[in-house]
Amino acid sequence: MGKQLAVVVIGLIAFGFAITSNASTYVVGDNSGWDISTNLDTWEQDKKFIVGDVLVFQYASTDSVCEVGQQSFQTCNTTNVIKCFSDGNTSIPLTSPGERYFFCGNRLYCYSGMKLDVIVERNQSAVAEAPLSGVPEAESGGSKNNNPSTVVPSTAVFVRVGSDAIFLGLLGFLGILIWIF
Ligand SMILES: *[C@@H]1O[C@H](CO)[C@@H](O)[C@H](O)[C@H]1NC(C)=O
Numbered sequence: 001m002g003k004q005l006a007v008v009v010i011g012l013i014a015f016g017f018a019i020t021s022n023a024s025t026y027v028v029g030d031n032s033g034w035d036i037s038t039n040l041d042t043w044e045q046d047k048k049f050i051v052g053d054v055l056v057f058q059y060a061s062t063d064s065v066c067e068v069g070q071q072s073f074q075t076c077n078t079t080n081v082i083k084c085f086s087d088g089n090t091s092i093p094l095t096s097p098g099e100r101y102f103f104c105g106n107r108l109y110c111y112s113g114m115k116l117d118v119i120v121e122r123n124q125s126a127v128a129e130a131p132l133s134g135v136p137e138a139e140s141g142g143s144k145n146n147n148p149s150t151v152v153p154s155t156a157v158f159v160r161v162g163s164d165a166i167f168l169g170l171l172g173f174l175g176i177l178i179w180i181f
């Protein structure tokens, strides 16, 4: 029983780290980078951007990356840009929720698809539900698997957020668990 409790505690500690350091850095286009040959739609498809994440644009010295408004983005109009970079390695922090638009300062490249719009979501909302990682180990760990209290963690809600409230909730849950044992 002590071993199982230890597994749960370690799981919860790891979970705490996951909550407090969940910001991601995305290299746009991965290894292909910010390039005319990169299929940016495909790259973006399976990604979810959250406040606190960072986009890194890596590109040739002849290219550039410009942040623009929606209208300019749609028409590849380079007259009215918010900001352009041409240092070849540009980090853009996504600091607030909303939609942001980027294209290559070379208009022809923009027309050819070298453009990216991202929807940045608030970092406070729950996005997933999954069992705690410690549970499978507890199940394979010994002969006391039919003890119902070791099953309890699987009902805990997994949340990818920076919300302290949920972390405190988990600590409370841990307290209850210790009290039960
Ligand atoms: C959540 O967003 C706020 C700004 O709205 C930011 O200060 C904070 O660092 C973000 N938290 C995480 C974990 O990214």
Ligand SMILES: *[C@@H]1O[C@H](CO)[C@@H](O)[C@H](O)[C@H]1NC(C)=O
Pocket (backbone or CB within 6 Å): 075, 077, 078, 079, 080
């Ligand atoms: C580009 O935008 C500017 C101002 O936003 C506008 O004056 C100009 O007509 C636009 N150019 C084209 C080709 O749409």
Ligand SMILES: *[C@@H]1O[C@H](CO)[C@@H](O)[C@H](O)[C@H]1NC(C)=O
Pocket (backbone or CB within 6 Å): 058, 089, 091
């Ligand atoms: C790009 O810049 C980041 C820091 O902003 C740095 O960590 C990284 O090594 C740089 N990459 C290249 C290829 O220069």
